[in-house]
């Protein structure tokens with residue numbers, strides 16, 4: 387069963403250094419940190435400049451003010467939703483979310499009352515009589531017509547709104563039940579349905595990611611030491627040729643750095659599906675050069691397109707691609723080079739609910755010749771990032787451009803929000819894929835919505851939640 391309660395014991399905040407911390411005490415200033423409760427699986431990551439810009443654009447368009455102030459560190463935490471939703475953590479508390487509405491192809495800001503620590507709404511707010519405040523704040527009552535003093539004229543039914551008291555202090559957030567134009571003439575009835583949230587503490591203060599690395603220095607050293615001894619131990623127990631499975635993503639980069647420190651230079655095994663981003667190919671080269679580790683490439687592109695002709699595109703619940711374009715070519719290379727091998731892989735349990743129960747050393751039943759081990763199994767995304775920042779590692783620039791996970795560019799398990807983003811940032815790549823989809827749509831006599839509304843991603847019933855190959 388999925389846990390729905392806030393996840394504890396993975397993220398803290400230092401109110402003196404204004405940075406997230408991976409431990410109960412800040413390594414930089416030695417003060418006790420404050421726990422941040424995030425929604426499971428709780429794999430919060432740094433908000434990069436493109437992420438901050440996106441959050442601020444959506445909040446500005448709706449509320450007339452950006453949410454994340456300049457110089458403040460922010461984290462994003464992906465939470466379960468119909469398509470894409472990220473919790474936004476600023477100043478050590480959850481201040482709201484950003485939700486993608488695939489049917490409307492747009493992002494919606496969903497603030498929490500704590501957003502008011504960083505944002506004074508200029509649009510989409512209502513002002514209520516102070517007498518109505520206690521029941522709204524403590525009992526979760528709706529804003530009713532009799533208690534309404536002012537309603538900002540641009541409010542439409544269904545809008546997210548802030549509720550202010552007579553002194554213009556935010557007392558609640560919620561969703562408008564009516565348009566502003568109808569609300570002004572109403573004598574009774576609900577104007578805003580308010581929302582109750584877990585309360586967060588938020589403090590203002592600027593910091594850099596280098597400050598965050600310093601604040602977590604002790605935790606990073608401890609985790610690194612544990613991972614190094616795990617790698618040495620697994621290698622000693624399994625005397626097989628060793629490699630690192632490198633995908634161009636952050637997790638495999640952290641794994642590679644750890645393996646090099648523990649065992650020295652080993653080859654990088656790159657599963658090239660032929661569907662990687664150009665930035666990924668460049669990153670594989672750059673990383674190989676920087677760490678002086680040779681690349682062994684397993685190419686699955688031809689097999690993918692051959693299979694496409696008879697099967698059509700892979701879907702969330704029909705993912706033939708992973709075995710065809712990745713596992714089989716990798717198996718072939720392993721047999722060719724080593725017969726059998728030990729691969730260190732950047733798999734982490736916080737990536738998904740399914741990964742929570744996965745093992746740290748395992749054999750894939752479809753790839754028996756590879757013994758896999760995950761040195762960073764217990765690491766969170768934030769930990770991986772702080773480690774990469776500390777090591778000044780050459781990570782894939784796609785992360786800075788607003789992608790939080792990197793694999794095949796057209797992965798059917800990606801959210802629609804992500805696919806739309808890629809369509810904009812990599813139009814040529816996307817156009818090529820679209821042509822293939824349109825060809826299949828025509829051949830099979832499928833409706834236009836199949837490509838237009840990204841329905842190709844779902845063949846039947848969606849059952850797969852783990853979007854990692």
Ligand SMILES: [Zn+2]
Pocket residue numbers: 400401402403404412413414415416417601
């Ligand atoms: Zn501190």
